[in-house]
Amino acid sequence: MTPSDAGDAGSTPDARPQDVRPVVEMTGISIEFPGVKALDGVDLRLLPGEVHALMGENGAGKSTLIKALTGVYGIDSGEILVDGEPHRFSGPGEAQAAGIATVYQEVNLCENLTVAENIMLGNEPRRFGAIDWPRTRRRAAEHLATMGLDVDPASSLGSHSIAVQQLVAISRAMVVDAKVLILDEPTSSLDADEVARLFAVVRRLRDQGVAILFVSHFLEQVFELADRMTVLRNGTRVGEYRTAEITRSELVSRMIGRSMEVLEDLEVRTEHTVDAAQGKPFVQAVGLGRRGSVQAFDLDVHEGEVVGLAGLLGSGRTEVARLLAGADRADTGTLSVKGTPTRLRTPRTAIGRRIAFSSEDRKAEGVVGDLTVRENIVLGLQAERGWLRPLPGKQVDEIVHRYIEALNIRPANPDALLRNLSGGNQQKVLLARWLATAPELFILDEPTRGIDVGAKAEIQRLVSDLAARGMAVLFISAELEEVVRLSHRIAVMRDRQKVAELTNTDSVGVDDVVELIASGGDR
Amino acid sequence: MTTLASSRRGAPSPGRVPSVGRRLRVDRRYLPVVGTLVVFVLLLVVGGARYDNFLSVGVLANLFINNAFLIVLAVGMTFVILTGGIDLSVGSVLALSGVTAAYLLQAGVPAGVVIPLVVLIGSLIGLLVGAMVHVFEVQPFIATLAAMFFARGLCFLVAPESIPIDDPTFVALASWDTWAGGQWRITSSVVIALVVVAVAFYLLHYTQFGRTVYAIGGGEQSARLMGLPVARTKVLVYVISGTCAGLGGLLFAMFSRSGYSLTGVGMELDAIAAVVIGGTLLTGGTGFVLGSVLGVLVLGLIQTIITFEGTLSSWWTKIVIGALLLVFVVLQRLLALRRS
Numbered sequence: 001m002t003p004s005d006a007g008d009a010g011s012t013p014d015a016r017p018q019d020v021r022p023v024v025e026m027t028g029i030s031i032e033f034p035g036v037k038a039l040d041g042v043d044l045r046l047l048p049g050e051v052h053a054l055m056g057e058n059g060a061g062k063s064t065l066i067k068a069l070t071g072v073y074g075i076d077s078g079e080i081l082v083d084g085e086p087h088r089f090s091g092p093g094e095a096q097a098a099g100i101a102t103v104y105q106e107v108n109l110c111e112n113l114t115v116a117e118n119i120m121l122g123n124e125p126r127r128f129g130a131i132d133w134p135r136t137r138r139r140a141a142e143h144l145a146t147m148g149l150d151v152d153p154a155s156s157l158g159s160h161s162i163a164v165q166q167l168v169a170i171s172r173a174m175v176v177d178a179k180v181l182i183l184d185e186p187t188s189s190l191d192a193d194e195v196a197r198l199f200a201v202v203r204r205l206r207d208q209g210v211a212i213l214f215v216s217h218f219l220e221q222v223f224e225l226a227d228r229m230t231v232l233r234n235g236t237r238v239g240e241y242r243t244a245e246i247t248r249s250e251l252v253s254r255m256i257g258r259s260m261e262v263l264e265d266l267e268v269r270t271e272h273t274v275d276a277a278q279g280k281p282f283v284q285a286v287g288l289g290r291r292g293s294v295q296a297f298d299l300d301v302h303e304g305e306v307v308g309l310a311g312l313l314g315s316g317r318t319e320v321a322r323l324l325a326g327a328d329r330a331d332t333g334t335l336s337v338k339g340t341p342t343r344l345r346t347p348r349t350a351i352g353r354r355i356a357f358s359s360e361d362r363k364a365e366g367v368v369g370d371l372t373v374r375e376n377i378v379l380g381l382q383a384e385r386g387w388l389r390p391l392p393g394k395q396v397d398e399i400v401h402r403y404i405e406a407l408n409i410r411p412a413n414p415d416a417l418l419r420n421l422s423g424g425n426q427q428k429v430l431l432a433r434w435l436a437t438a439p440e441l442f443i444l445d446e447p448t449r450g451i452d453v454g455a456k457a458e459i460q461r462l463v464s465d466l467a468a469r470g471m472a473v474l475f476i477s478a479e480l481e482e483v484v485r486l487s488h489r490i491a492v493m494r495d496r497q498k499v500a501e502l503t504n505t506d507s508v509g510v511d512d513v514v515e516l517i518a519s520g521g522d523r
Numbered sequence: 524m525t526t527l528a529s530s531r532r533g534a535p536s537p538g539r540v541p542s543v544g545r546r547l548r549v550d551r552r553y554l555p556v557v558g559t560l561v562v563f564v565l566l567l568v569v570g571g572a573r574y575d576n577f578l579s580v581g582v583l584a585n586l587f588i589n590n591a592f593l594i595v596l597a598v599g600m601t602f603v604i605l606t607g608g609i610d611l612s613v614g615s616v617l618a619l620s621g622v623t624a625a626y627l628l629q630a631g632v633p634a635g636v637v638i639p640l641v642v643l644i645g646s647l648i649g650l651l652v653g654a655m656v657h658v659f660e661v662q663p664f665i666a667t668l669a670a671m672f673f674a675r676g677l678c679f680l681v682a683p684e685s686i687p688i689d690d691p692t693f694v695a696l697a698s699w700d701t702w703a704g705g706q707w708r709i710t711s712s713v714v715i716a717l718v719v720v721a722v723a724f725y726l727l728h729y730t731q732f733g734r735t736v737y738a739i740g741g742g743e744q745s746a747r748l749m750g751l752p753v754a755r756t757k758v759l760v761y762v763i764s765g766t767c768a769g770l771g772g773l774l775f776a777m778f779s780r781s782g783y784s785l786t787g788v789g790m791e792l793d794a795i796a797a798v799v800i801g802g803t804l805l806t807g808g809t810g811f812v813l814g815s816v817l818g819v820l821v822l823g824l825i826q827t828i829i830t831f832e833g834t835l836s837s838w839w840t841k842i843v844i845g846a847l848l849l850v851f852v853v854l855q856r857l858l859a860l861r862r863s
Contacts, residue, residue, distance in 0.1 A: 091747070092747065093752065096750040108748040108749065109741075110741025110742055110808065111742070113738065117734065121734055121738055122734070122749060124731065129730075131730065133729075
């Protein structure tokens with residue numbers, strides 16, 4: 001499928017740059033934040049009827065470039081041409097008026113309103129100056145139908161899955177007859193069927209002549225969907241390529257500035273030695289459960305062992321993590337830490353038992369955006385010492401520099417505000433904060449979600465190293481491949497219940513885990 | 524019963540378990556308002572059962588007449604709370620508007636000038652608050668707290684003592700009433716309050732401004748990214764609330780035939796209580812202006828019942844309102860929790 005697609009595309013786009021005028025042409029865009037040069041003279045052009053992928057690691061400047069185009073950020077220098085006319089948008093409203101619509105990773109719609117209201121918000125048809133509700137609902141229903149979406153326009157948006165909300169957001173973009181549709185990580189929380197549905201819609205829009213800017217960390221999806229791509233690295237443009245003319249490994253090495261071999265070196269597979277699983281158990285949960293959250297389960301994590309939690313989204317993976325981390329209180333069962341029965345009432349008691357929990361919701365439950373990298377890293381350590389005994393400045397500097405270097409946090413500036421860092425680097429800072437408290441059990445909930453290949457490999461290696469040094473690790477990820485690669489043992493969750501557990505050997509593969517999830521453990 | 528409901532619905536969406544709420548066909552968003560309506564009816568039943576002439580039309584008409592100013596305040600407050608903000612200044616602005624009206628009328632300024640002027644004072648203070656909230660990103664709580672002290676201080680600057688109003692035009696307007704069928708007496712203040720409610724309903728549900736108010740309450744960042752005029756709307760809700768407070772001051776002056784700088788102390792809290800009891804979430808985004816009207820009527824009914832009881836001190840009103848408020852807030856929490 002993909003090669004023939006690319007072959008077809010190969011004949012026409014060659015001529016395109018000469019005949020077809022780009023809808024959007026950005027040249028020499030530079031943006032600087034305090035302490036961070038986010039973009040440095042970046043060019044980007046979008047052609048009508050093409051899907052253009054914007055590629056780069058976390059922190060390469062993809063989000064910043066999008067926000068520059070949509071007027072969320074002002075640009076320090078450079079020029080934006082839309083249909084050949086110079087533009088400088090002062091906000092998303094102006095960009096939309098010029099035909100540039102955006103669908104963000106976190107769906108930016110209002111959950112308190114209905115689907116129809118969200119689609120038409122700001123563009124409702126009027127009669128005698130008043131919103132014409134029957135017509136508004138009808139138009140919304142029409143837009144949903146053209147997307148092939150079968151949802152009740154009068155239902156509240158919050159009652160639908162993220163995938164449907166994502167498609168509703170695209171319907172909304174099409175209400176304004178967008179010439180340019182920007183999709184920022186639209187697939188990061190969708191399953192395979194939902195991705196296929198989204199792509200069908202995107203292709204239809206492309207064929208109608210819409211220019212689509214697509215940002216995703218999933219290389220496969222980019223190669224499946226994009227006609228052309230622009231690669232960014234560290235705020236500068238590496239180049240523009242036709243998808244048909246670049247291989248995956250070439251793309252990756254351009255994104256990270258290292259060759260593929262180096263990257264493969266980073267991709268560790270944990271040694272499945274027997275003795276790792278035979279360290280002393282650090283936590284033992286027996287019949288641990290919480291009503292309405294997860295059914296009673298047994299789980300041990302030994303010292304020096306990585307236990308992977310596999311399962312679909314909403315299968316109860318996070319709920320298990322929260323019970324072990326004291327974020328939720330268990331109704332039933334017992335939990336022993338190093339053989340001593342313990343009740344974890346709050347995360348604070350868990351931290352006192354040397355259990356660290358890195359939440360999947362990095363923004364809300366993890367980092368503090370308005371503090372600097374330095375402050376974020378020492379936050380956990382300082383909290384443990386108590387605020388009356390501040391860490392000596394020299395020690396802080398030493399710790400901060402050690403982790404910035406060890407985890408390759410970029411920019412390597414301890415005084416940069418955390419919210420100015422990219423997602424992957426924020427994640428690294430969060431890990432650094434917990435590592436600084438020297439935990440004995442590290443619970444990692446989706447530490448690699450929404451993170452580029454390079455950072456992902458670094459985090460995987462870190463997990464493997466930590467276990468090798470005797471730390472107990474509970475590793476949760478939606479990417480089964482990653483779970484299988486890193487874990488000594490894998491617990492499988494389904495429908496808020498632990499259904500199976502298997503010891504990982506070299507012969508265990510993703511398929512085995514998938515089968516366990518599908519069969520619910522009784523095969 | 525079940526078959527009837529499902530046949531009317533046509534094909535229900537697959538994979539959904541029909542719940543009680545679904546069978547009764549009450550949209551979840553209306554549930555809090557329906558709760559308020561139930562309380563209202565219950566209070567009527569209790570009052571009707573205990574006291575002989577409680578359910579007379581006169582009592583009900585008085586409910587509107589005595590609470591017209593509070594209805595207007597609650598309407599303005601609804602706009603602000605829907606955006607997730609709060610307005611603590613309305614009680615003081617109401618007093619300022621009333622005192623200024625009384626003072627100017629006593630000085631011989633014609634009512635035709637005074638009336639629009641005092642309403643504009645409210646709008647102006649609202650505009651100042653809105654500018655503080657928007658331009659300087661001051662928390663609405665703080666900005667309106669400042670406005671509350673500011674307006675209260677201005678009251679004393681205008682006149683520390685109570686000033687009676689005897690301007691003939693104003694008195695004529697205040698005492699105008701009509702019998703709207705049978706025993707229903709409608710005064711000018713009730714007409715004004717109902718017009719305000721109607722205008723607010725239209726604004727919230729039939730204009731882009733109103734939709735933006737709800738969108739901001741649902742998520743300010745989202746609303747901004749959807750390209751809605753967030754800044755303008757945020758300023759406007761405070762202007763509306765201020766205008767309503769100015770108008771409320773006028774209604775209160777008509778009600779009491781005087782202006783006094785100590786009126787309306789704590790009245791902003793009554794307005795907030797009415798809005799919350801009326802089913803509007805303090806977090807914004809959910810609620811209806813008609814719910815707030817119902818909230819005011821519930822507060823008024825409680826007061827009426829306690830007056831009818833005769834032996835109870837009027838402080839019982841506060842105790843009952845407090846208890847009711849608590850029940851409603853807990854109920855809203857439960858609804859929100861069930862949703863998530």
